[in-house]
Amino acid sequence: MKKKYDVFGIGNALVDIVTEVDEDFLKKFEVEKGLMTLVDEERQQQLMSGIHLPGSIMKCGGSAANTIISVSQFGGKSFYSCKVAKDELGAFYLKDLGENMVDTNLTFDKAKEGITGRCLVMTTPDAERTMNTFLGITADFSVDEIDVEALKASTWLYIEGYLVTSEQGREAMKTAKKIAEANGVKTALTFSDPSMVKYFRKEMVEVIDGSIDFIFCNESEAMLYTETNDLAGAFAGLKNTAAEFVITRSAKGAMVYDGHSTIEIAPFPVNAIDANGAGDLFAGAFLYGITNGLSYADAGRLASRASSKVVAQFGPRLTEEEAKAVYRELF
Secondary structure (H helix, E strand, C coil), rough: CCCCCEEEEECCEEEEEEEEECCCHHCCCCCCCCCCCECCHHHHHHHHHHCCCHEEEEEEEEEEHHHHHHHHCCCCCCCECCCEHHHHHHHHHHHHHHHCCEEEECHHHEEEECCCCCEEEECCCCCCEEEEEECCCHHHHHHHHHHHHHHHHEEEEEHHHHHCHHHHHHHHHHHHHHHHHHCEEEEEEECCCCHHHHHHHCCCCCCCCCCCCCEEEEEEHHHHHHCCCCHHHHCCCHHCCCCEEEEECCHCCEEEEECCCCEEECCCCCCCCCCCCCHHCCCHHHHHHHCCCCHHHHHHHHHHHHHEEEEECCCCCCCCCHHHHHHHHHH
């Protein structure tokens, strides 16, 4: 019997401000390219003073939020547990989640005073994305935000790796995983960003605690976590960590391990404009696929095609119409 939710996600609630910058901007403001960097509010305001806000795109986001929204856009049912403040951006976040048909633990009247988190996503002409994030109230994400009944009613739990940076976040990751395991809910974890594995590898190992059903990662994250120097070594190392996993390889496609064999996922050639959101969308499309009748190979094809679409445009995700068009194109 199919459960109420295909995917239940936990992660940061951030209003994504997606903008285009050049290399000189990154040098001027001494921004480390290609990584997600946590900053305080003053630093983020400094960066925002140098961008063209009217030409930027604003969406409710955070890595896991983009994944959970994409599950819904393909036609699945999803739930997102997160935390926003009782402010203008918090109201915007809730409205955007609702418009994307995602259920949530959030209600604006119960939100606490504070500042809703923001992520400044800076895309350079080479399509690489660099993120500077002010977490705001989502820095206090804890077990209190986990809707236990919704989690129990889900097929998959999806955990955002960015939560590993705080003690409260790690405790929420571990608690959600334990609840899932006790109730027959499979657990998927995304490493989220190379910096999370580079600087919080020990904490990530503690969260995984010897076993996990699925890991989403890219080549760099896979090698950092397994402490290897090549893809083959990383692949072998992940087999000892997760029952199943996928390693995305940008223009080279992806490799899926289904617990028994390796499935090569071919790339879809594309003129990349903005890589922001590609990994998040890959995970969302893949999870939608395997919870709605697709084989791992077909789910990988769907994820690869969807990712190729999102990198060919500006912004972190597709529209519902675009997502459904991708599915119809393939199936």
